[in-house]
Amino acid sequence: MGAALAMTAGAQTAPPRDPGFKAIVQVALVTRNIEASAQHWSALLGVEVPKIMTSRPGNEVHVIYQGKPSNARAKLAFLSAGQVQVELIQPLGGGSAWQQFLDEHGEGVHHIAFNVQNLAQAESEMKALGYDAIHSGRWDSDNGDYVYFDSTKALGLVVELLHGDPKK
Amino acid sequence: MGAALAMTAGAQTAPPRDPGFKAIVQVALVTRNIEASAQHWSALLGVEVPKIMTSRPGNEVHVIYQGKPSNARAKLAFLSAGQVQVELIQPLGGGSAWQQFLDEHGEGVHHIAFNVQNLAQAESEMKALGYDAIHSGRWDSDNGDYVYFDSTKALGLVVELLHGDPKK
Numbered sequence: 307m308g309a310a311l312a313m314t315a316g317a318q319t320a321p322p323r324d325p326g327f328k329a330i331v332q333v334a335l336v337t338r339n340i341e342a343s344a345q346h347w348s349a350l351l352g353v354e355v356p357k358i359m360t361s362r363p364g365n366e367v368h369v370i371y372q373g374k375p376s377n378a379r380a381k382l383a384f385l386s387a388g389q390v391q392v393e394l395i396q397p398l399g400g401g402s403a404w405q406q407f408l409d410e411h412g413e414g415v416h417h418i419a420f421n422v423q424n425l426a427q428a429e430s431e432m433k434a435l436g437y438d439a440i441h442s443g444r445w446d447s448d449n450g451d452y453v454y455f456d457s458t459k460a461l462g463l464v465v466e467l468l469h470g471d472p473k474k
Numbered sequence: 475m476g477a478a479l480a481m482t483a484g485a486q487t488a489p490p491r492d493p494g495f496k497a498i499v500q501v502a503l504v505t506r507n508i509e510a511s512a513q514h515w516s517a518l519l520g521v522e523v524p525k526i527m528t529s530r531p532g533n534e535v536h537v538i539y540q541g542k543p544s545n546a547r548a549k550l551a552f553l554s555a556g557q558v559q560v561e562l563i564q565p566l567g568g569g570s571a572w573q574q575f576l577d578e579h580g581e582g583v584h585h586i587a588f589n590v591q592n593l594a595q596a597e598s599e600m601k602a603l604g605y606d607a608i609h610s611g612r613w614d615s616d617n618g619d620y621v622y623f624d625s626t627k628a629l630g631l632v633v634e635l636l637h638g639d640p641k642k
Contacts, residue, residue, distance in 0.1 A: 323520035329556025333501060333586065335630040346628040349603055352491035388497025389557035413630045415583035418501065435517055460514040462503040462581045 323431055326422035332466070334393035336407050336416045340381045343394045347385050351392070356383040362446065364400055369443040371401040376441075378402035393419075403441035403454045403464060417454060417464035425451055425469035432457075437465065491599055494590035500634070502561035504575050504584045508549045511562045515553050519560070524551040530614065532568055537611040539569040544609075546570035561587075571609035571622045571632060585622060585632035593619055593637035600625075605633065 337343040340358055348355040361367065364377040371378060378400030385392040395416065397404040407416045422428035429439065437455040444451055450470045457465045505511040508526055516523040529535065532545040539546060546568030553560040563584065565572040575584045590596035597607065605623040612619055618638045625633045 327518065327520050330501065330558045330560075331556075333498065333583075337630060342628075343630065346603075350495065350625075350629065350633065352495050388499075390498045392498075411579060411582065414579065414626075415501075415631055435514075457518075458582075460510075461518065462505060462511065463583055465518065 324420075324422045324424060324428040326420045326428065326467070327431075329420070330390060330418045331421050331468070332391045332393050332417075332419035333387075333415060334395060334417045334419065334466070335414060336395050336397065336404050337413050338396065338408070340383055340394050340396035343396075344383045344385075347392055347394065351385055351387055353385055356385050356394075358383045360398070364402075364443065367444040367447055369400075369402070369441070371403065371441045374401075376401040378405070380404055407464070415463060417466045419452075419466040419468050421468050421470075423469075425453070425467060428467050428469075429453060432465065432467070436460070440464075492588075492590045492592060492596040494588045494596065494635070495599075497588070498558060498586045499589050499636070500559045500561050500585075500587035501555075501583060502563060502585045502587065502634070503582060504563050504565065504572050505581050506564065506576070508551055508562050508564035511564075512551045512553075515560055515562065519553055519555055521553055524553050524562075526551045528566070532570075532611065535612040535615055537568075537570070537609070539571065539609045542569075544569045546573070548572055575632070583631060585634045587620075587634040587636050590635050590637055593621070593635060596635050596637075597621060600633070600635070604628070608632075 344355055344358060359382045361379050361382055363379055365375060369376045369378050379398040381396040381398060383394040395404050397408060432455050437457045439453050440456045442453040453467045455465045512523055512526060527550050529548050529550055531547055533543060537544045537546050547566040549564040549566060551562040563572050565576060572584060600623050605625045607621050608624045610621040621635045623633045
């Protein structure tokens with residue numbers, strides 16, 4: 307099995323990837339009760355209970371879900387675990403990849419994220435690998451884009467690309 | 475909501491944790507077809523297709539599942555993604571936390587892992603947080619222990635503790 311795979315492996319001939327794909331920077335879970343999840347995760351990691359934020363309404367931060375504008379919101383919390391940030395997400399209604407996951411799978415890991423250097427190029431790379439964008443938006447109206455890809459069937463989870471605005 | 479949480483946060487008074495809890499070192503997915511998953515993940519990360527290994531029979535590597543010896547095996551593959559290793563697991567029969575996840579949830583993220591310094595102490599810490607061991611074993615008969623904990627309800631995933639044998 308290993309030998310057959312080695313023969314078909316295309317790693318040597320694959321085009322170069324955005325350097326951001328070298329490191330997973332986020333593991334994100336969808337939860338029904340973010341206050342409880344934040345307590346459990348802070349106790350596990352031995353860090354302070356994180357502040358819980360509410361994202362701005364989707365129409366203010368350009369949320370597109372399945373090709374259409376969505377007013378989705380979510381409660382969010384972030385904890386540090388080394389190179390990786392643990393993100394907790396509780397959907398608050400409106401069409402979103404978060405609510406879709408909760409409906410289809412229940413609570414659990416929704417996505418991992420990569421910090422990419424060139425978002426348009428990295429999106430093309432994801433497209434070339436067969437992954438379509440399913441949900442995108444801005445972290446805030448003032449900074450940063452995120453894009454989720456429909457990669458669950460092939461990879462077992464959603465891939466997110468993150469890209470901060472250039473510093474002014 | 476944030477203020478109420480801050481008032482109840484016990485982070486300051488919590489006992490010190492094993493330093494291993496500071497960093498997530500592994501994100502592990504259960505798959506039904508590890509050859510296909512290995513191809514998809516190597517293309518995503520831009521790394522070579524990993525070799526696929528088969529774990530030794532559970533009775534040779536001391537697998538205990540739900541309190542009883544199990545002869546569970548799995549196909550395994552590992553890819554590097556910065557500080558984090560992506561582990562792919564295809565259960566090959568026998569009672570295991572991997573097969574249980576596949577039966578209950580289908581494919582997806584099964585666990586994250588921490589490399590702990592003192593396994594017995596870290597297990598006590600997990601117990602104090604309310605998490606029972608559900609599956610444990612050796613990576614190999616010659617090196618290293620792993621323990622999975624029943625943390626899915628509180629944390630949305632299984633937590634694994636890893637501990638290598640002292641160098642001889």
